[in-house]
Amino acid sequence: MSQGSFVFSPTALRSLQLDEDMLERHRYRKQLATHQLNGYLLKKEARERVTRTLVTATAPAVCHDLVIQNALYTGDKEAVQRVFPKGARTNLIIEPQGGDMRWVARGGGLWSLTYEQELTTPLHITAGRGFTECLRHLLLRGASVDLSPGGSTALHEACQSCQPECVKLLLSYGANANALSEDGLLPLHMCTSPESIECAKYLLQFGAAINGRSLDEDDTPLHVAARNGLLGHTELYLRYGAALDKKNDEGKTPLNSACSHPQELQDLERYLRVCRLLLEAGADLHAVDQDKQSPLHMACKNVNPEVVDLLLARGACVNEMDYGGQAPMHNILKVVCYKLSHKPERVVRSLLNHGSIRVWPGALPKVLKYCCGSPRTIEALINAYTRIKVTDDWVEAVPPEVFKEHQEFYESLFSLSESPRSLQHLARWKLRNFLDGRLIEVVPKLNLPTFLNNYLLLESRDYVH
Incomplete structure (x- = not known):
């Protein structure tokens, strides 16, 4: 026997035969699997071809x-x-x-x-x-x-x-x-x-x-109806179970949306009716958006006096601050000159009568500069103090054309630099200060003559004394 060879025993031969049989069965299964896979792929391709044909057709x-x-x-x-x-x-x-014109990229980097x-x-x-x-x-x-x-x-x-x-x-x-x-x-x-x-x-x-959301703004249909001042839609959606407390991506509820949307003079009544309906249905008048602006903040910014009165009557917080430290009074004073037709003095009076913070006296000349077009607003603000120091800065803050248009009022205002406030005004201030946040609740119960009632509540007289 040559070197390196060995003798196969019967057991070894039997083991080799079994291994050969196993390999054969493995090759067979592999062949079968390949055939079936190819058949499946062919059928899949045929089905996709038919689908593409149908779609194309x-x-x-x-x-x-x-x-x-x-x-x-x-x-x-x-x-x-x-x-x-x-x-x-x-x-x-x-x-x-037709349609709008726009720039379109063409080949070669040309537009x-x-x-x-x-x-x-x-x-x-x-x-x-x-x-x-x-x-x-x-x-x-x-x-x-x-x-x-x-x-x-x-x-x-x-x-x-x-x-x-x-x-x-x-x-x-x-x-x-x-x-x-x-x-x-x-x-x-x-x-x-x-x-x-x-x-x-x-x-x-x-x-x-009914509560489906838009993808970008996360608005519900009730948000859309409230934002657009749609009373009929609001009634309809509430009957179908629209949620009052859902907030959109800006953190606004439908009531916030109604109060925050810019409103023209002819639309104020529509928005008032929508807000009243939402509140009667249970809307939260204390809900704030992502900037912590309440419905009252927003109604003041849009100068809707009736909505402001509605919110205050239902318990809105008159001195709540937003993230910027701004109270509702700040919001109204920033837009007075843009909303003269909306009677911003009514909003200022309502806020003061419900206990709003007053303007820091040192800032009054700046307020006068931006709000001088509404002398009744200035009158309400001035009447919230017992005494004020009128200086040359006050005179310079009022443009000549505005002074000429409202001459009687501004002459009475500037004369305070030489004379104190009247005893009548001081008595009014003392009573208002004593009643503080209870003013609106108490004054109507005093059964005062209409003139005195209105005087206590800062109704305009178009001059200061």
């Missing part, structure tokens, strides 16, 4: 046909029926001409000024313009009810344009009442005007989420 096509566009934009029912006969494709994407196009569909066009019969025809022809090439659905468009019949029709054909737009808004968030109340009703009837 049903994907919306871009429409440049001006005849079709003209029929849609004019709401010509007969023309729409002709261009969309039975079997015609209704899921079209349309690029309206060009072009129109910003917003993609739309036949459904969007007809729904947004209230062409109900045209919309119905498109839906009957199979138009995709939730198609949103421009970032919002036709339902969003109909709600924004206040088209209740189109909203109802879209919902009855299966439109998603809780569809989110590209901007993260629900259809209910698009109901921002009094005329959209019927749209909101249909949405809620078809299951719209």
Whole structure:
């Protein structure tokens, strides 16, 4: 036997045979597995190919046909029926001409000024313009009810344009009442005007989420209704169980939103009614936003005297400070000159009558400079002191044209540099100081003559004495 060789015993031969059999079975299983995997991959590829084909076949096509566009934009029912006969494709994407100009990057690093196009569909066009019969025809022809090439659905468009019949029709054909737009808004968030109340009703009837949140601002529909001073919407949402205590990303409740939104003179009454309704429903008048601004802070900033009186009557804290150390009185004094038509002196008087902190006497010349256009505001502030030191700085703070317009008042004010306040005023100040925070509660119970009652509560006389 050669060196390095060895004799196989029967046991060793049997072991080798078993190993060979095991390897053979392993190769067989591997072959089988490979065959099955290849078959699965082939079938998967075939299925995906079919899916891609179907998607390609049903994907919306871009429409440049001006005849079709003209029929849609004019709401010509007969023309729409002709261009969309039975079997015609209704899921079209349309690029309206015009729009805002914007810079667009081109190849080679070049930029060009072009129109910003917003993609739309036949459904969007007809729904947004209230062409109900045209919309119905498109839906009957199979138009995709939730198609949103421009970032919002036709339902969003109909709600924004206040088209209740189109909203109802879209919902009855299966439109998603809780569809989110590209901007993260629900259809209910698009109901921002009094005329959209019927749209909101249909949405809620078809299951719209009453407390649904917008993605960016985290607003509920009640936030939107309160912010826009929509009394009908607010009543509707409260009946459907809208939450009063939900805060948005700025920490504002619906009541905060109503008080903080800029208000024109003609809108003050609407916002008052919305705030009263929210408070009667249980809204927290002490809720503050992320800057610790209360509803009273916000109502003072927007100079809504009736809302200020409402909040104070219900117990709002007149001297609560925000993160910047500002009380409601600071907020009103910063906007007096911009809101003269809103009668800011009424807000100042209400705050003082409820125990507001007064302006530091050394800062009165600065306040006079910015608030001189409202002499009644200055009068209320001055009457909160027993005595003040009128200097040349006071005279210089009032521009000549303002002095001329309100000459009688400012002459009486500047004369205080030479004479003390009257005994009548000192008696008023003493009584007000004694009653302090109980002034509003006590004075009406004294049964005083109207003149004295108003005098104690700092009603304007257009001069100081």
